[in-house]
Amino acid sequence: MAKIKLIDVANLAGVSKSTASQYLNGRFEYMSQHTKDRIAEAVKELDYVPNPIARSLKSDKTKTIGVIVRDITGFDTSRVLRGIDDFCKNGEYNVIIYNTDFDPEVEARSIRALYQLRVDGIIISSSGNNQHLLQDYSENGLPIVEFQLEHDDTNKNIIISDYKQAAFDATEYLIQLGHKHICFLTQNFENVKSRNERYQGFVSALAKHNIPLHKNLIQYWHRETGFQNSIKDMLRSPPAPTAIFTQHLAITTDLLTQFNQE
Known part of the structure; x- marks a missing residue:
């Protein structure tokens, strides 16, 4: 099955790629109703789904939060995940969850994967073995919040109990x-x-x-x-x-x- 691209929608609707993009991003106040209807019909006919990664490259937002936990089945962890998911749904954000099973190497791969996916932030219950990686990404502008455990070299943005x-x-x-x-x-x-x-x-x-x-x-x-x-x-x-x-x-x-x- 061929992947449908934005240019396909534009061609079917008889508009420019820029106009189709403006419509999909909600900037269509200047468009006639006829133009909007043609683009909407083209999207429906082609079953076009926007590429979230491509859109994030333009908007610098993916509307996605990454969460890394050590044991997804833990009582406290599962309740925290439920709270994160509920809150993100209310804000129309998506959540990607990685479970590390207490393996620092799996944790490091999870951190890198989320960074490459350009998530808007990471919430992590850290093992304490990848603080340098978290620090590097934080310094590059990725918001990171830790929870559950505080390690000696944890620098900031941590939420824990007393x-x-x-x-x-x-x-x-x-x-x-x-x-x-x-x-x-x-x-x-x-x-x-x-x-x-x-x-x-x-x-x-x-x-x-x-x-x-x-x-x-x-x-x-x-x-x-x-x-x-x-x-x-x-x-x-x-x-x-x-x-x-x-x-x-x-x-x-x-x-x-x-x-x-x-």
Whole structure:
């Protein structure tokens, strides 16, 4: 099937390519009704669809936002995506979503692809491994907003929760229930400010209530290898935790899976 071009519409309507282009871009106040009708009929007969990339080269706008996430199935991520999509629909913008599965190389390819597609902006939950690329594109004029995680070299335009206060409140709630030996399950928070703030909130709540911090109750989890130490052994070793505070849904899922296997 031959690709229909703007010149085909113009030829069928008996107008210049420039006139057809003006009509398709809504600048037809000066045109007679007869001319507008001929162009409209030509568009309908040829089933012509404007090339959004070609139009963006002229207007410098694609009416498209690119979104890059680490796990599209995550509870928080899926709700964020729904909010982005709803907002963009109201503004007659399109959304392109890339899922990286926590792979920095896939993330880098996604960033480059969106840049080449000339999206009007990128919203990204970054791995922290491609900050130089994001910085380069940002300096070239591409608006970029990060969310969910803040890394040490994140420069600007980031939207995150108050993780420190949230972790403090959660820990204090457990303390008020009578728990003094609380296990803190986390991912490595080196160079990740958001994770470190959760830890600081946890430590601050313990300090407020004069509860000592037991290092063996700080347990680390890795997405590929799971828990650094055996949860079963931790539950048997003094001081055994009476409550567990996990920092991520994937950690909670892995923890519950291990409990169900007992």
